[in-house]
Amino acid sequence: MDLMKRYYVYAALFAFALTSCVKEDLEQGTPAPAPGTEVKLPADAEAGELLIKFKPEMSDILDRTFTRATRNGGSGVMTRSGIPSTDEILDILGGYHFERIFPRDERNEARTREAGLHLWYKVKFDENADLHEAARRLSLLGEISAVQGNHRIKRAYDAKRLKTYMSNAAAQRLSATRAAEDDIDFSGLGLPFEADPALKYQWHYNNTGDYSFKENNPDAKVVAGCDVNCVEAWKMCTGDPSIVVAVLDEGVMYTHPDLEANMWKNDGEVLNAGKDADGNGYEDDVYGYNFVEDTGLISWTGEGNTGHGTHVAGTIAAVNGNGRGVCGIAGGHDGSGSGVKIMSCQVFAGDMSSTLDQEAKAIKYAADNGAVILQCSWGYISADANQAIFGTVLGPATEEEWEATYPLEKEALDYFIQNAGSPNGVIEGGIAVFAAGNEYAATPSFPGAYSKCVTVGALDAGFTPSSFTNYGVGVDVSAPGGDMEYYGKVGEEDPEGWLDEGGTPVMGYGSVLSTWFIDGQPAYGYMDGTSMACPHVSGVAALGLSYAVQKRRHFKADEFVSLLKQSVKEIDDTYLKGNKLYYYTHNYASAPATKMALADYRGKMGTGMVDAGKLLKAVEGAGLEMKLPNMYVSTDGSATLDLAFYFENGRNLTYTVSVADAQIAEASVSGTMLTVGGVAAGSTKITVKPSAGQEQTMIVTVRKNAGDSGWM
Numbered sequence: 001m002d003l004m005k006r007y008y009v010y011a012a013l014f015a016f017a018l019t020s021c022v023k024e025d026l027e028q029g030t031p032a033p034a035p036g037t038e039v040k041l042p043a044d045a046e047a048g049e050l051l052i053k054f055k056p057e058m059s060d061i062l063d064r065t066f067t068r069a070t071r072n073g074g075s076g077v078m079t080r081s082g083i084p085s086t087d088e089i090l091d092i093l094g095g096y097h098f099e100r101i102f103p104r105d106e107r108n109e110a111r112t113r114e115a116g117l118h119l120w121y122k123v124k125f126d127e128n129a130d131l132h133e134a135a136r137r138l139s140l141l142g143e144i145s146a147v148q149g150n151h152r153i154k155r156a157y158d159a160k161r162l163k164t165y166m167s168n169a170a171a172q173r174l175s176a177t178r179a180a181e182d183d184i185d186f187s188g189l190g191l192p193f194e195a196d197p198a199l200k201y202q203w204h205y206n207n208t209g210d211y212s213f214k215e216n217n218p219d220a221k222v223v224a225g226c227d228v229n230c231v232e233a234w235k236m237c238t239g240d241p242s243i244v245v246a247v248l249d250e251g252v253m254y255t256h257p258d259l260e261a262n263m264w265k266n267d268g269e270v271l272n273a274g275k276d277a278d279g280n281g282y283e284d285d286v287y288g289y290n291f292v293e294d295t296g297l298i299s300w301t302g303e304g305n306t307g308h309g310t311h312v313a314g315t316i317a318a319v320n321g322n323g324r325g326v327c328g329i330a331g332g333h334d335g336s337g338s339g340v341k342i343m344s345c346q347v348f349a350g351d352m353s354s355t356l357d358q359e360a361k362a363i364k365y366a367a368d369n370g371a372v373i374l375q376c377s378w379g380y381i382s383a384d385a386n387q388a389i390f391g392t393v394l395g396p397a398t399e400e401e402w403e404a405t406y407p408l409e410k411e412a413l414d415y416f417i418q419n420a421g422s423p424n425g426v427i428e429g430g431i432a433v434f435a436a437g438n439e440y441a442a443t444p445s446f447p448g449a450y451s452k453c454v455t456v457g458a459l460d461a462g463f464t465p466s467s468f469t470n471y472g473v474g475v476d477v478s479a480p481g482g483d484m485e486y487y488g489k490v491g492e493e494d495p496e497g498w499l500d501e502g503g504t505p506v507m508g509y510g511s512v513l514s515t516w517f518i519d520g521q522p523a524y525g526y527m528d529g530t531s532m533a534c535p536h537v538s539g540v541a542a543l544g545l546s547y548a549v550q551k552r553r554h555f556k557a558d559e560f561v562s563l564l565k566q567s568v569k570e571i572d573d574t575y576l577k578g579n580k581l582y583y584y585t586h587n588y589a590s591a592p593a594t595k596m597a598l599a600d601y602r603g604k605m606g607t608g609m610v611d612a613g614k615l616l617k618a619v620e621g622a623g624l625e626m627k628l629p630n631m632y633v634s635t636d637g638s639a640t641l642d643l644a645f646y647f648e649n650g651r652n653l654t655y656t657v658s659v660a661d662a663q664i665a666e667a668s669v670s671g672t673m674l675t676v677g678g679v680a681a682g683s684t685k686i687t688v689k690p691s692a693g694q695e696q697t698m699i700v701t702v703r704k705n706a707g708d709s710g711w712m
Contacts (some may be wrong), residue, residue: 006355006496007599008126009326011221020086021201022142024048025258026065029181030387034119035436037250037360037373037439038132038135038136039132039135039147039148039149040401040404040405041131041132041134041135041148041149041394041405042149042151042393042405043393044151045131045149045150045151046149046150046151046152046196046307047127047128047131048127048128048129048131048356049122049123049125049149049150049355050122050123050125050126050131050134050135050138050147050148050149050150050354050646051120051121051123051147051149051150051357051408052120052121052122052123052138052141052144052146052147052148052150053116053119053120053144053145053147053407053408053603054081054083054119054144054145054165055108055119055142055143055144055145056116056119056643058083058119058120058143058383059113059118061081061082061083062081062082062083062119062121063080063081063116063277064102065078065081065082066078066100066490069415072102075097076100076103076104077097077098077099077442078097078098078099079096079097079098079355080095080098080161081098081121081597083143084143085142085143086138086141086143086144086232089134090462090516093125093126093134094125094126094129094453095123095124095125096124096125097122097124097125098121098122098123098554099121099122100120100121100468101117101121101279101357101360101361101375101408102117102118102120102360102361102364103280103361104281105119105279105280105368106282107118107279107280107368108280108305108368108628111419112415115411115414115415115419116416117364117411117412117415118410119145120360120408121409121528122150123432126405127283129385131149132448134354135147135148137147137644137677138232138402138440138653141550142318143452146406146407146408147408148356148407149288149356149405149678150355150357150404150585151355151356152353152354152355152356153347153353153355153356153378153379153380153624154353154378154379154380154381155348155353155389156204158364161172166325168271169325173364173433180709186199186200189206189231189691189698190235191231191234191235191432192234192235192238192333193234193238193320193332193334193335194323194332194675195239195325195327196258196318196320196322196323196325196549197323197324197326198326198327198513198524199327200325200328201511202228202513203222203227203461203480204227204228204329204461204479204480204482204512204513205227205228205230205231205327205556206227206230207222207223207224207225207226207227207230207327207413207461208224209222209223209224209226209463210222211227216309218484218668219462220487220510221462221464221521221682222461222462223459223461223463225275225569226459226460226461226463226480226609227480227608227695228479228480228539228540228609228611228612229449229455229569229612229613229614230327230329230537230612231613232612233543233612233613233616233644234549235332235621236547236613236617237543237546237547237616238320238330238332238333238543238546238560238614239320239328239330239332239337239338239339239340239542239543239546239549240330240339240340240549240550240640240651241262241332241337241338241339241340241341241528242339242343242546242547242645243330243345243371243372243426243427243542243546243549244264244340244341244342244369244371244372244373245316245317245340245341245343245371245373245374245375245538245539246288246343246344246345246362246366246368246371246373246374247309247312247313247316247342247343247344247345247375247535248345248347248359248362248363248366248367248374248375248376249308249309249312249313249345249346249347249348249375249377249378250300250305250306250307250308250309250348250349251290251298251299251305251309251344251345251346251378251549252298252300252309252310252312252342252344252346253300253307253311253515253517253522253682254287254298254342254344254411254515255522256310256314256316256318256515256522257322257324257325257522258275258322258325258515258522258524259310259313259314259317259318259319259342259515260319260327261319261322261332261335261336261339262328262331262332262337262339262340262341262342263287263341263342263344264287264288264342264343264344264370264371265286265287266278266285266287266369267285268288269283269284269285269288269296270284270286271284271296271297272284272297273353274362274654280312280367280368282296282368283295283296284296284297285365285369287550287573288343288344288345288346288347288364288365289342289344289346289360289365290349291347291358291359291362291365292346292347292348292349292352292353292358293349293352293356294358294650298653299346299349299350299516300348300366300520301352301414301520302349302350303350303352303358304352304405305349305350307516307518307606308348308377308432308515308517308527308531309344309346310514310515310517311347311514311515311516311535312375312377312514312531312532312535313329313342313344313515313535313569314326314514314515314516314524315328315329315330315340315408315514315532315535315539316328316329316331316342316375316517316535316539316542317329317330317332317339317341317342317511317539317542318331318334318338318342318540319331319332319337319339319407320332320333320335321333321334321335321337321600323335325515325524326513326514326524328534328539328545329539329540329542329543329612330539330542330543332583334528335500340542340543340693343366343369343370345362345366345369346362347359347367348378348669349377351673352615356406356408356409357408357707359409359412360408360409360411360412361414362691363412363413363416363430363432364412366415366416366420366430367415367416367419367420367430369389369417370424371420371430372421372425372427372430372431372545372547373421373430373431373432373433373541374416374430374431374432374433374450375534375538376432376433376434376435376447376534377434377435377530377531377532378531378535379393379395379434379435379437379444379445379446379447379448380394380395380396380436380445380447381393381395381437381439381445382394382437382439382441382443382444382445382470382563383395383396383397383441383443383445384397384439384441384442384472384545385437385439385441386440386441386609386634389439389471390439395445395446396446397443397490398579398589399446399449399450399451399644402447402449402450404611405438406446406447409447409448410447411582412487412519413432413447413450413452413453414452416430417429417430417432417453417557418430418434418451420557421557423629424641424642424645425645426545426547426548426549426553426555426626426645427548427554427555427557427559428554428555428556428557429556429557429561430540430557431454431557431560431561431564432450432452432453433453433456433534433537433538433541434448434449434453434454434455434456434534435448435456435529435530435533435534436446436449436455436457436458436469436470436474436530436533437447437448437457437469437474437530438457438468438469438471438479438529438530438531439468439470440467440468440584441467441470441471441472441498442470442471442472442494442600442604443472443474444457444471444472444474444475445470445471446652448474449474452563452628454476454477454541454564455474455475455476455531455532455606456475456476456478456479456527456531456533456534456536456537456564456606457469457470457471457475457477457478457479457481457531457570457605457606458478458479458480458482458483458485458529458530459478459480459481459531459533459605459609460480460481460482460483460486460488460510460639461478461483461510463569463571463574463609464479464480464574464580464598464601465516465527465596465598465601465605466481466486466521466529466533466538467485467528467580467582467596468482468483468485468528468529468530468559469481469487469530469533469605470530471604471605472604473603473604475604475605475606476534476565476606476607477537477557477564477565477568477606477608477609477610478571478605478606478608478609478610479533479534479536479537479540479609480512480532480536480609481512481528481529481530481531481532481533482510482512482526482527482528482529482532483510483511483528483582484511484528485512485582485583485584486582486583487510488510488583492710499518509526511525511527511528511532512526512528512532513525513526514527514532515619517610534608537610538646539566539609539612540564540612540615541560541564541615542617543612543615544560544564544612544616544619545560545663547616547619547620547680548560548619548623548650549644549645549650549651550648550666551620551648552617552625552626552646552648553603553619553620553622553623553624553626554623554624554626554649555597555622555623555624555697559622559623560623563615563618563619563622564615565606565607566607566618567610567611567614567615567617567618568606568607568608568614569608569609569611570608570616571605571608571609572602572603572605574598575598575599575601575602575605576598576599576602576692577598577599578598579595579596579597579598579673580596580598581593581594581595582594582596583594599659603671611642621631626645626646627646627696628641628646628696628697628698629641629698629699630698630699631676631687631699631700631701632700632702632703633665633675633676633677633678633700633701633702634677634678634702634703634704635679635680635681635703635704636678637677637678637679637700638675638676638677639675640673640674640675640676641673641674641676642672642674643655643669643672643673643674643688643690644672646688647686647690647693648692648693649693650672650693651672651691651692653672653691653692653693654690655669655672655674655688655689655690655691656669656688656689657669657674657686657687657688657689658686658687658689658711659684659685659700660684660685660686661682661684661685662684663677663679663701664678664679664680664683664684664700665677665678665684665686665700665702666679667686674688676700678702678703679702679704681702681704682702683699683700683701683702684699684700684702685697685699685700686698686700
């Protein structure tokens with residue numbers, strides 16, 4: 001104890017000396033620090049803002065400052081850190097805002113601290129201060145381990161162009177109740193649900209090779225089987241509500257009649273209550289959270305919103321079997337919410353987008369609130385993009401450059417990849433899925449190109465790369481993304497489309513059809529992009545995990561990603577020779593044809609096109625069999641466990657439970673949820689008997705200081 005006191009006395013004296021030197025340097029213009037100490041800042045970093053990470057030795061001081069700021073319901077926003085040397089610099093910079101980036105969530109604080117995320121803070125100061133100089137001086141302080149700029153993330157699509165076409169499409173509004181009558185007979189496909197009307201236009205799920213859009217360009221190819229093989233997969237599984245996919249995008253229209261039943265809901269919260277009822281650090285987060293505007297109200301109707309997030313969500317989990325609209329890859333089978341759940345983590349709102357700290361919050365929120373897949377159809381502009389077309393602010397060229405420039409983003413992604421899911425659930429860790437980008441470039445964009453993420457390239461309906469897709473060795477897999485620059489009719493400007501009132505497609509034939517809205521009303525529309533390919537992979541992964549629930553298989557995240565990459569359709573043989581002609585830009589009447597050499601893409605579109613049928617078959621014999629885990633509870637506490645994960649067809653069974661020693665623990669079952677309460681210190685055996693299949697036993701250990709995840 002005395003040693004610790006002496007350490008802090010020394011640290012304080014050192015900090016005092018250092019701050020005096022730094023202040024003198026700044027005020028008197030003494031020589032700058034040695035080369036190599038400059039912090040790399042993106043060209044579009046926000047003025048007057050920096051994100052800083054402190055060293056672990058500063059935890060106690062920061063915790064005391066944070067506690068004072070949150071006492072009596074305080075917001076947690078401070079003006080100073082409580083660390084003399086840091087505060088001296090903030091004084092000089094005109095600092096007025098000091099805030100811990102990740103709010104305190106007692107349920108997850110231990111792992112937050114283990115990951116070091118509690119040490120990240122945002123500081124705001126005079127916007128006229130030299131940002132590079134401020135970053136460099138802060139980085140010299142002994143108590144700070146990282147400094148980075150704070151800029152706004154970018155859409156991987158042109159929001160202005162989409163907004164224009166939405167306006168043009170307003171008169172073509174689709175009835176939200178039902179599309180056209182089927183003219184394709186799905187009865188012979190063996191689907192476990194009555195096919196929704198617009199499934200016939202979703203070639204990306206079931207490509208018969210028989211689509212009229214190839215007539216626009218006589219040379220364009222449509223190949224039967226160029227799809228993600230939903231039909232075969234649906235015969236085995238259609239989704240499971242325990243699997244949650246976080247959509248980091250524009251806000252998802254959670255009232256859309258083809259999405260509503262499959263939306264994730266935080267039952268502990270109430271909309272507009274102005275209260276953090278579940279204590280996770282976010283008020284009113286019923287369907288997720290709007291990180292752009294720092295509110296629990298997910299928005300989608302504001303000026304500049306394109307429907308992108310709603311479109312992406314529909315590909316993953318539009319409700320199947322409800323007699324309306326489209327199908328989702330993992331949308332269930334009976335229209336009642338039997339599909340996977342969509343959590344809306346809003347990082348774009350109208351013309352606004354999230355800053356890097358808001359994006360990092362969204363990623364961590366997803367992990368801490370039950371999501372196991374991160375769906376991200378956005379990213380930086382590829383380092384190989386044409387600057388004359390895409391601007392001068394290009395993204396990182398290498399993983400090392402990305403990590404050096406955006407360390408907070410990397411740590412947030414690592415947190416999700418390592419901490420989502422559960423060691424007692426179907427997956428331990430999380431899967432982050434990113435679009436490769438739409439810059440026609442030979443390298444995918446970051447952060448998707450990070451080696452621990454799954455990066456998705458886009459294909460047309462004939463197995464060839466979409467004209468716009470980024471490609472390269474950083475792409476992991478490919479999926480349907482459409483290509484109206486290839487399939488579009490020459491002379492027509494609109495590359496995308498919608499369904500008219502009768503349910504007939506208006507243009508957009510070679511694009512991806514999904515849920516949408518027009519003028520704030522539910523609709524269905526076509527879009528192109530790696531943004532559209534990406535949710536196909538998220539949906540297939542979610543369907544695979546749903547089948548793992550059904551088959552009681554447990555995976556580590558990296559094991560499941562490997563399985564996903566292996567379960568593909570071969571595409572490289574298509575790229576041995578030949579060219580693909582497309583019309584660059586979206587005014588086909590004036591644009592010359594562009595020749596794309598297919599050989600350039602060989603080995604650079606990932607392992608192949610994802611295949612849901614193959615993945616589900618691979619799941620059957622992979623991973624570990626899930627059995628009831630042992631549990632740890634405190635004498636005055638309780639823990640819960642979803643029994644559906646541990647018994648064959650577990651969600652459709654009923655359960656009875658018995659405790660060997662009621663003096664030690666008590667247990668009850670409600671639906672599929674087992675609740676175990678501690679009575680007295682000791683251990684006992686609990687037996688769970690299902691209505692069908694074999695019973696299982698588990699050991700429950702009760703101690704004074706135990707939690708449901710182990711010893712505390």
